Amino acid sequence: MNFNLRHAGAVAAALLPLLASSPAAAFCNNTSTPFDGAWAIATTYGGTDTQNYGVKKHAYQFTPLVDMKMCSIGYESPPNAPATYRFKIRELPPGTASQTWTIPASAFPNGTTTFVALPTTFPLLHGHKYELRRTVISYGSPVQLQGRTLDQMTGHFGLMAPSIQLLGTHLWGVGGPPSSSNAYLPDINFGTSP
Numbered sequence: 001m002n003f004n005l006r007h008a009g010a011v012a013a014a015l016l017p018l019l020a021s022s023p024a025a026a027f028c029n030n031t032s033t034p035f036d037g038a039w040a041i042a043t044t045y046g047g048t049d050t051q052n053y054g055v056k057k058h059a060y061q062f063t064p065l066v067d068m069k070m071c072s073i074g075y076e077s078p079p080n081a082p083a084t085y086r087f088k089i090r091e092l093p094p095g096t097a098s099q100t101w102t103i104p105a106s107a108f109p110n111g112t113t114t115f116v117a118l119p120t121t122f123p124l125l126h127g128h129k130y131e132l133r134r135t136v137i138s139y140g141s142p143v144q145l146q147g148r149t150l151d152q153m154t155g156h157f158g159l160m161a162p163s164i165q166l167l168g169t170h171l172w173g174v175g176g177p178p179s180s181s182n183a184y185l186p187d188i189n190f191g192t193s194p
Helices: 005-021 034-043
Strands: 049-052 055-064 068-075 084-092 098-104 114-124 129-138 147-150 164-175 189-193
Touching: 034 147, 034 164, 034 189, 068 084, 098 114, 114 189
Parallel strands: none
Antiparallel strands: 049 147, 055 129, 055 164, 068 114, 068 189, 084 098, 084 129
């Protein structure tokens, strides 16, 4: 194999601006995510993994145990999906850093968690508190408000996973069941980059 080193520098120089301006997903880890670790530990408490709890807003609060950057959202729509979701990450208390993304539900097919790259990363700092929220903003029937959850989680928050601590959950808004805090863990995943 004949490789001309004279051209290697030119190729690298041409690619560098492209890599610097590429979306967050260029170096985004969507496997073995911080949330995957928390979900795996939470399942040991005997909760049921189900696609239900039809209310407009699902959210959970967490603290990163290491610095990281959120670079994608991972979600699974119900079989009869709504038109659009809004995902929001915000630092707690409210009024500090936050970012919101509106994503069509078709980006998250039913049957598997699918990750969508975010246009920019969001820094998650060790020891800070955050809330990750999914809101259904366009739907035609109450069944479209459903989301995947792990239920029977009452009394299990403060759960320590390898890189995040789950602090609590809140599910509320228009829909069938009443508002719930700390009983259901919504499956809203996120990928990270260093």
